[in-house]
Amino acid sequence: MRMKKVETTRKYHARKSDGGNAGLDTAFLVLCAIAICFMGLSVFQFTNKPKQILSQEYKTWSEDAPGYKQVMEEQKRTHTPVLIYFYAEWCPHCQELNAKVMSNKRVDRYLYRLPHVKIAPDHGMPEKQLMSRYDVEGYPTLFVVEEDGSKKPVETFNMDPANPRQKTPTEFIKGLGELLASVKKS
Numbered sequence: 001m002r003m004k005k006v007e008t009t010r011k012y013h014a015r016k017s018d019g020g021n022a023g024l025d026t027a028f029l030v031l032c033a034i035a036i037c038f039m040g041l042s043v044f045q046f047t048n049k050p051k052q053i054l055s056q057e058y059k060t061w062s063e064d065a066p067g068y069k070q071v072m073e074e075q076k077r078t079h080t081p082v083l084i085y086f087y088a089e090w091c092p093h094c095q096e097l098n099a100k101v102m103s104n105k106r107v108d109r110y111l112y113r114l115p116h117v118k119i120a121p122d123h124g125m126p127e128k129q130l131m132s133r134y135d136v137e138g139y140p141t142l143f144v145v146e147e148d149g150s151k152k153p154v155e156t157f158n159m160d161p162a163n164p165r166q167k168t169p170t171e172f173i174k175g176l177g178e179l180l181a182s183v184k185k186s
Helices: 002-017 022-047 064-078 092-102 105-113 125-133 169-185
Strands: 082-086 116-119 141-145 151-154
Touching: 064 082, 064 116, 064 125, 092 105, 092 169, 105 169, 116 125, 141 169, 151 169
Parallel strands: 082 116
Antiparallel strands: 082 141, 141 151
């Protein structure tokens, strides 16, 4: 009997020393940690916005012949190059490019810098005429078109003989950046 009383007394004093609120203290610390994380994300969100290069950001892709007309009018107003992307919905290389590169958030933010249009020639005769006008022979095909109408191809595939593959988002941005820099110099 004496042994049972000592054991019960120890448990009582152990609870008494932590105030009996060990579970509440842990919950409070977890809530504080979550609040700090949310505050950190909020600060990151407001300080990590892409720099606005032009007077307007081009956040979405214009599409097909009506979109082409729109971006070409924008080019006349702003004197900026235009990115044109010819694709087909059934094309496996286009699907891979869309999934791995074009849907990447860094690529998306980078494209805010210039008017861009995607054209699917399968969508109709006006789109097929644009395909013919730009001498597109396969998919995917991307061009940077300057104000004077000259076009420069955008490479989406790394043609390294040892490792031919789709470019990564970083490689795509780097290549497009170099191409845009050469357009502005010429």
